[in-house]
Amino acid sequence: MKFAICEYGAGNVRSVALALTRLGAELTDDVPGSDLAVLPGVGSAKTAMAGLRARGHDAALQARVADRRPVLGICLGLQLALEWSDEDGGVEGLGLLPGRSERLVGGRIPRMGWSVVEPLDAAFYFAHSYAAATPCATAWAEGAVAEARAPAFIGCQFHPEKSGPAGARYLAGVLEEVACLSHA
Numbered sequence: 001m002k003f004a005i006c007e008y009g010a011g012n013v014r015s016v017a018l019a020l021t022r023l024g025a026e027l028t029d030d031v032p033g034s035d036l037a038v039l040p041g042v043g044s045a046k047t048a049m050a051g052l053r054a055r056g057h058d059a060a061l062q063a064r065v066a067d068r069r070p071v072l073g074i075c076l077g078l079q080l081a082l083e084w085s086d087e088d089g090g091v092e093g094l095g096l097l098p099g100r101s102e103r104l105v106g107g108r109i110p111r112m113g114w115s116v117v118e119p120l121d122a123a124f125y126f127a128h129s130y131a132a133a134t135p136c137a138t139a140w141a142e143g144a145v146a147e148a149r150a151p152a153f154i155g156c157q158f159h160p161e162k163s164g165p166a167g168a169r170y171l172a173g174v175l176e177e178v179a180c181l182s183h184a
Contacts, residue, residue, distance in 0.1 A: 001175060001182075002025070002026045002034045003034055003037070004031040004034035006037060006055075007051075008043075008051025010043035015162060018161070019168065019171055023175055024175075025175055031057060031061075037069075038073075041073065041078065042076060042127075045087040045101065046087070047088075049094075061094055062095070065150075065151075071152060071154070073096075073155035075128055078156060079101035079132060081097055082094075082100050082134060084101070086102050097134055097153055097155070099132055100132075101133070102130060102133050111126055113125070114126070115146075117141045124159070124163040124166055126157060133145070141157075145157060154174055
């Protein structure tokens with residue numbers, strides 16, 4: 001299975017690439033032609049969206065989802081996949097799934113550390129100040145959306161590539177889902 005990482009000038013590219021190659025996936029730079037496109041997440045929404053647009057990744061990701069070809073968004077990658085982000089004074093997102101990214105209120109901000117994700121029943125590593133508000137939420141941690149899914153899109157607010165064995169299991173599950181889709 002081949003995966004491509006949508007680089008935008010920041011992000012956790014190296015750790016994501018290492019995590020997926022350890023699971024047997026092969027890195028390619030062909031975003032449109034890969035089996036899975038990964039939108040990594042570290043940085044600010046405005047800068048990341050500008051980087052995606054400058055490289056044409058915005059259109060490539062939108063075309064992939066329209067064609068029901070898998071995309072994985074990690075942390076900021078989930079937030080960028082939404083229609084809108086409140087970060088940086090407001091930024092239009094990719095619109096891969098409905099909703100918006102909103103600043104966290106209460107508790108520790110930025111929210112950094114390990115938290116159990118329900119219903120996944122495992123602890124994952126989080127580092128964020130904004131979170132998804134979407135009807136596509138499928139998992140939560142400490143009241144915040146931890147995962148959201150739509151046809152051809154999986155987004156996680158946590159960093160599976162930094163979450164040890166639980167993160168490796170999560171990524172292996174994503175790769176298995178992608179393999180099943182490609183054989184369907």
